[in-house]
Amino acid sequence: MPKMFPKQKCSGPSRRSFLRVGGLALGGLSLPNLLRAESQAGVTRSHKSVIMIFLSGGPPHQDMVDLKPDAPVEVRGEFNPIRTKVPGIDICEHLPKLAAQMDRYAVIRSLVGSEGHHASFQCVTGRTQQAQPGGGWPSFGSIVSKIQGPVVEAMPPFVGLAPKMKTGTWANNGPAGFLGPAYAPIKPNADGLEGMVLKGMTVDELESRKNLMRRFDTLRREADVTGSLAGADEYTRQALGILTSNKLADALDLEKEDPRIRDLYGRGSAEPAGYGDAGPLLNDYFLAARRLVEAGVRVVTLAYGRWDWHGKPHGTNFENARHHLPMLDQGLTTLVEDLRQRGLDKDVTVLVWGEFGRTPRINKEGGRDHWPAVACGLLAGGGLKTGQVIGSTDRLAEKAKDRPVHFQEVFATLYHNLGIDAGRTTVKDHIGRPHYLVDADYSPMRELI
Helix, strand or coil, rough: CCCCCCCCCCCCCCCCCCCCCCCCCCCCCHHHHHHHCCCCCCCCCCCCCCEECCCCCCHHHHCCCCCCCCCCHHHHHCCCEEEEECCCCCEEECHHHHHHHHHHHEEEEECCCCCCCCCCCHHHHCCCCCCCCCCCCHHHHHHHHHCCCCCCCCCCCCEEECCCCCCCCHHCCCCCCCCEEEEEEECCCCCCCCEEEEEEHHHHHHHHHHHHHHHHHHHHHHHHHCCCCCCHHHHHHHHHHHCCCCCHHHHCHHHHHHHHHHHHHHHHHEEEECCCCCCEEEEEHHHHHHHHHHHHHCEEEEEECCCCCEECCCCCCHHHHHHHHHHHHHHHHHHHHHHCCCCCCCCCCEEEEEEECCCCCCCCCCCCEEECCCCCEEECCCCCCEEEECCEECCCCCCCCEEEEEHHHHHHHHHHHHCCCCCCCCEECCCCCEECCCCCCCCCCCCCC
């Protein structure tokens, strides 16, 4: 019988959150066997989707996928490289599952163009925060919502799973910018949708779903008969559609998932990781992202952990990495395998990255500081050409040596995977001025498509 992943302790978030973290852990089957045994198999309607995993704080590229074992000790750090399934590609010893699955990933070792801000903004928009148009740049998910709309009724095209954080710039799931609130992400973990109230019914009452369903049905019938929806703006229609349907709540209700699959993902903790100012190291988010795209969401963003490791008194870069990397290893590889087993791997693109890299030299506190000059990223699924490394850095991992990859090239690739030509498609701001999705200098990455 296959060995199960180790069980993880977890604590539940607030009762307003749809992602209730359970404590049940059962042993048993491997993921493929579990999926074959499920009574409900796969999705009924295929669509292209993106899951964007933001490693808030700036992950250390040279301690994950770009190790420099021949560099001086103050640069190379404490970790050793290990071989992967793809000959010639080595990664960190604390990512063994990723190493065994490397043929399904493309590793970017030369990501450039970071503006150096401690924020998710560039990772969700592809743009810098400087010289923004009126209303601000919209995020990738908001643009996709505007261009492609929902896949299924009452299921939003864009969902952001990041919870509230003390460092709010890390909790930004993706701004709607000049496109307006109709194209903002639904954020079930940030505010629980409690801002929406319909005829005295709050979302708190959704916990009494059986008692409310008759009232929801009545509300929808009344709206249809009176034609009140016809004059409502897009935001109101979306809110009403979501609140009168159980599709989103069902997708986010992880209690409906086989607990053994939750164990395979690693579960995790709902408590803030690290210093308490960032998001949780909660692998349930990976599972929720899969359930959402399976149910019809086009773009899911999530923030994972706290990767800003400057050193003592909050632990060295390497102490924190020994905790974070195995959890990421388990959650990410299970997500990629889960998508493959469900036949979604060609349709769903998974992206993992952070706002910048870390300094080549380890500081006197055992940490690595901010390093916008170069960073890393991982891509999987979406029909991409995987099992390769794109770009390289110099011997100290301090700058791109060849094939620098700009943030906007990655976004052009994501748009391409959704069937959107980023070089020709425009969206209009609030005064009707068209904007291209990426700057003219950038196009989809030729190595991947």
